[in-house]
Amino acid sequence: MAETVRVRRIADEDWDAVVALERDAYTGLGLSEGRAVLQSRAAASPDTCFVLDVGARTAGYVLALPYPFRRYPDLERAEDTATVSGPGNLHLHDIVVAPGLRRRGLARHLLRHLAGTARARGDERISLVAVGATEPFWSARGFVTHPGVVPTGAYGAEAVYMSRPVPASPALPPSLREVS
Structure with a gap:
């Protein structure tokens, strides 16, 4: 029997697992933020994490x-709720899937959920900073680059700010659909 896949809001008891996933994904890039900063981001916008x-x-x-379009979180500071903005642009700060579960469509599952959340909020765009040479991955999912937005070194080498429109309907472009 296949295991159930579910996306839900972050609960207090999830933080050990979230911190471990984040540490494993970003420490090698020098971008791990730590528990307090991660929790501050979720606390600033619990309905989008x-x-x-x-x-x-x-x-x-x-x-x-x-976040306002062309702005992004500072990796070295906890989130201040005054920094976040109303609908318009939803900034995808982190997306991580456990190493042993990658290449199974789980990231697409999270992206679909996030797109639905952005649509329900009235956002027009989803933005992100592609790190660790992941620009081709995000480009294949409809994100376009905006050169010069991220200062050199702010998010590591080769970091680039990218965005895409929020799909108008629940049907996503083929690049974001799960492949059977």
Whole structure:
């Protein structure tokens, strides 16, 4: 029997797993933020931050915050609720899937959920900073680059600010659909 996949809001008991996933994904890039900063981001926008469960396991997470277009969180500072903005642009700050569960469509599952959240909020765009040479991955999902937005070194080498329109309907472009 296949395990149930569920996306839900982050709960207090999820933080050990979220911190471990974030540390494993970003420490090698020098971009790990630590528990307090991660929790501050979720506290600033709890309705746009989620965990992904596969069966009973926390298998991934997404932290997204409403930020003005062409702005992004400072990696070295906790989130201040005054920084976040109203609908318009939802900034995908972190998306991580556990290494043993990658290439199964789980990130697409999180992206679909996030797109639905952005649509329900009235956002027009989803933005992100592509790190660790992931620009081709995000380009294949409809994100376009905006050169010069992220200062050199702010998010590591090769970091680039990218965005895409929020899909107008629940049907996503083929690049974001799960492949059977």
